[in-house]
Amino acid sequence: MLIKAVVVDRAAVKYAGFLLAFYAALFSPLRADPRYPDWPCAQPKVPELSPAAMWNGPAIADVGNSWQDDAKIRDLVELIAARRTSLEAAQKAVAEFMVGTPAEKEQKAKQVFAGLFDTLSDQRREVMDGLERVSRKEVDLAEKIKSDVANLRKLQDKPDADQSEIKNLASEIEWSTRIFEDRRKTIRYVCEVPTTIEQRVFALARSVQQILH
Amino acid sequence: MRLRFVLGIGLAMLFANSAEAFTAYVSNEKSNTVSKIDTDSWKVTKTIRVGQRPRGIAYTKDQKYVMVACGDDDTIQLIDTHTDAVAGSLPSGPDPEFFAAGPDGKLLYVANENDNTVTIIDIPRRALIGAVQVGVEPEGMVMSPDGKILINTSETTNMAHFIDPVKREVVASVLVDQRPRFAAFTPDGTELWVSAEVGGTVSVIDPVKHVVEHRIEFAIPGMRSDAIQPVGVNITREGKLAFVALGPANHVAVIDIKTHKVLKYLLVGQRVWHMEFTPDQKYLLTTNGLSNDVSVIDVASLKVVNTVQVGELPWGVTISDH
Numbered sequence: 001m002l003i004k005a006v007v008v009d010r011a012a013v014k015y016a017g018f019l020l021a022f023y024a025a026l027f028s029p030l031r032a033d034p035r036y037p038d039w040p041c042a043q044p045k046v047p048e049l050s051p052a053a054m055w056n057g058p059a060i061a062d063v064g065n066s067w068q069d070d071a072k073i074r075d076l077v078e079l080i081a082a083r084r085t086s087l088e089a090a091q092k093a094v095a096e097f098m099v100g101t102p103a104e105k106e107q108k109a110k111q112v113f114a115g116l117f118d119t120l121s122d123q124r125r126e127v128m129d130g131l132e133r134v135s136r137k138e139v140d141l142a143e144k145i146k147s148d149v150a151n152l153r154k155l156q157d158k159p160d161a162d163q164s165e166i167k168n169l170a171s172e173i174e175w176s177t178r179i180f181e182d183r184r185k186t187i188r189y190v191c192e193v194p195t196t197i198e199q200r201v202f203a204l205a206r207s208v209q210q211i212l213h
Numbered sequence: 214m215r216l217r218f219v220l221g222i223g224l225a226m227l228f229a230n231s232a233e234a235f236t237a238y239v240s241n242e243k244s245n246t247v248s249k250i251d252t253d254s255w256k257v258t259k260t261i262r263v264g265q266r267p268r269g270i271a272y273t274k275d276q277k278y279v280m281v282a283c284g285d286d287d288t289i290q291l292i293d294t295h296t297d298a299v300a301g302s303l304p305s306g307p308d309p310e311f312f313a314a315g316p317d318g319k320l321l322y323v324a325n326e327n328d329n330t331v332t333i334i335d336i337p338r339r340a341l342i343g344a345v346q347v348g349v350e351p352e353g354m355v356m357s358p359d360g361k362i363l364i365n366t367s368e369t370t371n372m373a374h375f376i377d378p379v380k381r382e383v384v385a386s387v388l389v390d391q392r393p394r395f396a397a398f399t400p401d402g403t404e405l406w407v408s409a410e411v412g413g414t415v416s417v418i419d420p421v422k423h424v425v426e427h428r429i430e431f432a433i434p435g436m437r438s439d440a441i442q443p444v445g446v447n448i449t450r451e452g453k454l455a456f457v458a459l460g461p462a463n464h465v466a467v468i469d470i471k472t473h474k475v476l477k478y479l480l481v482g483q484r485v486w487h488m489e490f491t492p493d494q495k496y497l498l499t500t501n502g503l504s505n506d507v508s509v510i511d512v513a514s515l516k517v518v519n520t521v522q523v524g525e526l527p528w529g530v531t532i533s534d535h
Contacts, residue, residue, distance in 0.1 A: 046461065052435035053463045056480040195503065202463070202483050202504055206520075 040135035041191035045128070049121050049198060051113075054205040057212055058106050060114045067115035072097075073108075077115035080204055081123070087200065091207045098211045109212045113205055124197040131190055134183055141180050148173050235491050236533040237498055238279045238292070239507055240267035241524025247281060248507075248523040249297060250498075252491055252532070255509060255519045259297050264290050269311035270529040273336060274318025279531060282309035282323070289323065289334075294533070304341040306332035311352055311529075315378065316360035322378070324351040324365060331365050331376065345381050347374050353396040353407065362420065366393035366407055373407045373418060385423045389416040395487075397446040397455075399470060408443035408457060415443055415457055417473060427473045431459060431466055445487040449512065450494055456510070458485040458499060465499060465508075467515055477515055481508035489530045500527040 039045040051060060067073045076097050080090035098108055152169045155161045234253030240263075241248060247267060249259040264283030267290075271280055278291040280303065287307050293300035305312075308327040314320065314336070321334040324347075331351060333343040348367025355364045356378070363376040366389070373396060375385040390412025397406050398420070405418040417427035431441045442460030448470065449455075455468040461484050467477040482501025490497050490512070497510040500523075507527060509519035 046440070048437065050436045050440060052433055053440060053461065054480075199483065199503060206504075 036132075038132040038135050038139075040131060040138070040187050043191055043195060046194075046198075047128070049117070049124065049201065051117055054117070054202050055113055055209070057113065057209050058110055060110050060117075063110050063114040065118075067111040067118075070111065073111045073115055076112060077119055080112075081116060081119040081200075083196075083200075087203055090200075090204055094204065094207050095211060098208065105212060109208050113208050116204055117201060120197050120201045124194050127190065127193045127197070131187060134187060134190075138180060138183055138187070141176060141183075145173060145176050145180065148176065233493060233495075235535070236294075237489070237491075237507075238270055238272075238281075238531050239498075239500060239523050239527050240270040240281055240529045241505075241526060242266055242268055242502070242528040243526035244524035245283075246524045247279070247292060248527070250507065250521055250523075252496065252498075255521050257521060257523060260524065261292060261297050261299070263292070263299060264288060268528045269309065269324075271312065271314065271531045272533060274314065276534055280312070280321070282312060284308045284310055284326065289321075301339065303334050303336065303339055305334065306330060306341065306344065311354050313354035313356050313363065315356060320378070322354055322356070322363055322365075322376075324354050326350055326352065329367070331363075333381065343381050345376055345383065347376075347383060348372050348386075352394055355396045355398060355405075357398055357405075357420065358400060358402040364396045364398075364405060364407075366396050368392050368394065368410075371409075371412075373405065373416075375420070375423065387416075387418055387423050387425065389418075389425065390414045390428070394444045395446050397448055399448055400450055400452045404470075406446045406448070406455060408446050410442045410444055410460065413438060413441045413443065415446065415468075429457075429468060429473055429475070431457075431462075431475060431478075433459075433462060433464055433478050436462055445485075445499075447488045447490060447497060449490070454512075456488060456497055458488055460484055460486060461503075463501075465497075465510065479510060479515065479517055481510070481517055482506045482520065487529045489532050491532055492534050498530050498532065500530050502526045502528065 036045045079085055080093055098105055155166050234251055237250040237252055239248045245263060245265050247261045247263050248257045251258050263281050265285035267281045267283050269282035277294060279294060281290045283290055289303040289305040289309055290299045291301040305323045306325045308325055309323045310326040312321050312323040319336055321336050323332040325332055329347060329349055331345045331347055335342050347365050348370025350368035351365050352368050353366035363378045365374045371391055372386045372388055374383045377384045389407045390409030392409055392411040393407050394410045395408045405420045407416045415429040416425045419426050441462045443457050444460050445458035447456045452470055455470055457466045459466060463483050464478040465481055466475050468475050481499050483503035485499045485501050488497055488499045494512055497512055499508045501508060505525055507521045507523055508517050511518045
């Protein structure tokens with residue numbers, strides 16, 4: 001039993017060491033943008049989307065939040081902004097809505113784009129804030145693992161150490177390491193989301209403009 | 214009989230007129246493929262699986278092959294343009310990203326991004342014949358119109374290096390703005406244009422005096438300046454207009470060469486990097502990495518007239534001579 005516990009401790013320590021090295025590499029100065037120290041993604045952080053990068057249709061400055069006053073526009077925006085709606089279905093919904101005289105179409109185009117841009121920009125901001133929050137938690141957890149590992153080594157060097165204390169600390173390290181690793185995988189996956197959102201705004205903005213022209 | 218003959222000629226001419234179709238090959242960095250596009254129908258006619266991380270792409274001078282730099286495989290693959298299959302490779306050195314051929318089409322100069330080197334390859338012999346040490350993270354490569362000077366830009370050193378291709382050594386270096394990505398000469402060879410991705414500018418260099426004579430800046434109303442990241446630069450054959458791809462700004466700037474003033478910004482696809490003219494200069498194709506498509510700009514009307522969906526993360530484009 002004692003032998004097994006020691007083997008587990010060593011494995012846990014080794015694994016934790018590997019993860020910490022990996023995490024140090026993830027936050028190496030070469031990768032990090034000094035403006036955003038908590039940004040955990042390989043993709044560069046672009047804090048805000050800009051309508052000008054997606055839209056050369058009629059100016060939307062006068063639209064403001066007025067798109068929210070029209071229930072039809074509100075519903076359409078909700079439908080096409082949702083990730084569960086496929087891009088094709090969203091494009092079809094836009095095409096079905098964008099009918100009428102040229103003036104009506106232009107008005108609808110402005111409202112739909114403004115609504116879509118606001119909604120998906122907010123969504124993107126939330127995702128990015130979440131990423132930074134989790135990234136800060138990872139840094140704290142990494143610190144905790146590091147100090148636990150140091151304590152464990154100290155305990156193991158003591159000839160009269162309490163074996164149950166060693167076992168508890170080793171299992172604590174193992175558990176923290178598992179959480180750390182799970183979060184790391186989630187972060188990598190979620191790092192793709194801001195880009196996916198940006199792609200969706202662009203693709204739908206393009207559909208609206210194509211109908212307009 | 215005669216009528217049939219005349220009709221036949223008429224048909225042949227009709228065919229000839231509508232047959233100004235070229236073939237474009239686009240490297241898709243993430244999907245490890247090359248998309249073949251017919252410039253008449255604007256359709257992808259074939260998707261060719263290549264090595265890992267294909268970026269720089271160009272026809273060989275004899276048009277028999279399309280060369281693709283596969284960075285993660287440390288090689289340049291050769292696609293046979295008759296069979297559209299990978300039919301060989303060139304020894305490119307580690308992590309090839311971009312390359313330029315010499316005027317006779319025999320020698321190829323390759324930027325090895327992770328090795329601070331420009332590798333020289335003999336294309337017919339498929340042999341590595343030399344190397345030149347340059348700055349950190351070399352990328353942009355272009356040969357002067359007279360074939361006497363080779364330019365390489367290094368992303369981290371922020372320089373355009375002037376290389377004597379005969380002596381195979383750097384003879385001059387010009388400091389430009391941050392992260393130079395691409396270099397292009399005006400057709401008369403009197404100006405060298407170098408884009409700076411992070412600096413957000415294009416430096417116009419006198420290639421004899423080795424000094425920056427103009428610095429072109431960009432401003433798109435309502436756009437954050439840090440979203441404007443110039444990469445590809447393409448100049449029309451008669452030297453009147455330059456097109457600059459502005460990366461995540463999703464626009465291409467059109468510039469008057471004489472005045473160095475921006476005439477227009479064209480909204481294309483997302484994260485536009487590299488571009489190529491059709492040989493008749495009617496169209497300019499742009500690769501849009503994030504929207505996974507190619508935009509087609511009509512050069513005469515300066516309008517985006519088509520969009521072609523390709524693979525993931527399209528990077529470079531090359532177009533056949535005929």
